[in-house]
Amino acid sequence: MVKPVTVRNLHGQVVHELGRLIVGGEIAPGQNLPREELLAERMNVSRTALREAMKVLSAKGLIESRQKTGTRVRDTVHWNQLDADVLAWRCASMPTEDFVEKLVEMREIIEPAAAAAAARRRSPEQLARVDTAYEAMAAAASLDDWTTADLAFHEAVLHATQNELMISLFSVIETALGTYFVLSARTAGDFKYSLPHHKKVLDAIRRRQPEVARQAMTRMVIDSRSNIRRRGKS
Amino acid sequence: MVKPVTVRNLHGQVVHELGRLIVGGEIAPGQNLPREELLAERMNVSRTALREAMKVLSAKGLIESRQKTGTRVRDTVHWNQLDADVLAWRCASMPTEDFVEKLVEMREIIEPAAAAAAARRRSPEQLARVDTAYEAMAAAASLDDWTTADLAFHEAVLHATQNELMISLFSVIETALGTYFVLSARTAGDFKYSLPHHKKVLDAIRRRQPEVARQAMTRMVIDSRSNIRRRGKS
């Protein structure tokens, strides 16, 4: 389930290696990286590959290069915190509870708003997609089927908002959260406990009742917050 | 006010040039770019510079390069929609009303939630910062002073949430919106009309009343939505 992110390109490996070091705090903000020539030699890559990697890290706001001065790690306020890689590196290096809280907080902001927007604007096709996902949840025979359908449900709601910014945000947050948790999963015995919540959201979206959808989704995320459990570090 | 984004690096210019073309739709998703050698020659840069630029665009999810196949523009679902550059390119090329609506929608989701979170968690220093910004708004003698203080107020609230993901999201959205609008500005005559709204938010944050802060901020953004006006394309 956890993808190893096997980067095929050499510069991609360098990006991840340096990115992890920086976000992980092993190279602190304000600190300078070694000269390109040295660093390249030390990492056993050409200066070309190293530079391509550094341009990517620059684009993510992690570093800043200037002639003569060298390349230095920028302050965290400049980091692209919403970049998928940056988030992944944080997840890998900062297993503190408060970061998870921040991710959960974002999720709890987005989802009710998305439900409301979906109820306001969904097309018949988008409603059908939510409906299909709901039926799959209702029919799920295993925890695996359930979680797959559950994710599909939330994605369908997001798509129904017709706001790709919201979709993108949710996607990034959800991926990062997935590193830590099995979302909304109780025991295998009653993994369908939240089905009524989902039904209320679905119905509200069908009837185009934004506030009802918002409240239903709010209750769902509040309820699920206490039920998410730490994933084993397998 | 509108920064021309004069990129000093050559590859940075190439990034913006290609990024604009792609996001602007002049090079459609699925379409292949010319071979690196050809494209470099056509843009009057070395293959080295072009490749550094392409790595950045890859990191933003806009393109995908594979050996033999070439480099092709990826589908929009893979774009890093929350990347500052990608947003800027969209703003520059897609002046349709519905995109502005999406930005405003995001803002209206974030701000009330931020106000609530700020009321819950703000430190004395963070409260002081909000307070300072409010006083500056109250004392503003010109529309310019007002808008500066207004932005400082909202930034202070965001910082008080202690959630850098929210801060980053707001920052990106606000920058993009700034391309289009003078936010919350009425006529020069009564530019302080929203001061009472701000006071309610400030007081709620001071008294640690999350729901009050949320509602006050909600009223403020709803009120301001109808008062934002199109900026002249100066």
Added chain:
DNA sequence: CGGCCTTATTTGTAATACATAATTACCTTA
């Protein structure tokens, strides 16, 4: 002492050569 200029150092850009992977076409073989 202060301002200007030279110099040294680091990143920026270019050009070239070759490696690698993936597609395509051909060629072998049952």
Added chain:
DNA sequence: TAAGGTAATTATGTATTACAAATAAGGCCG
């Protein structure tokens, strides 16, 4: 003839070298 493998082709990937440009630092000169 069709299936399969194999070699040629062609794009990006990587390495190396050389030089340009910017700028911090130190020395020179007024």
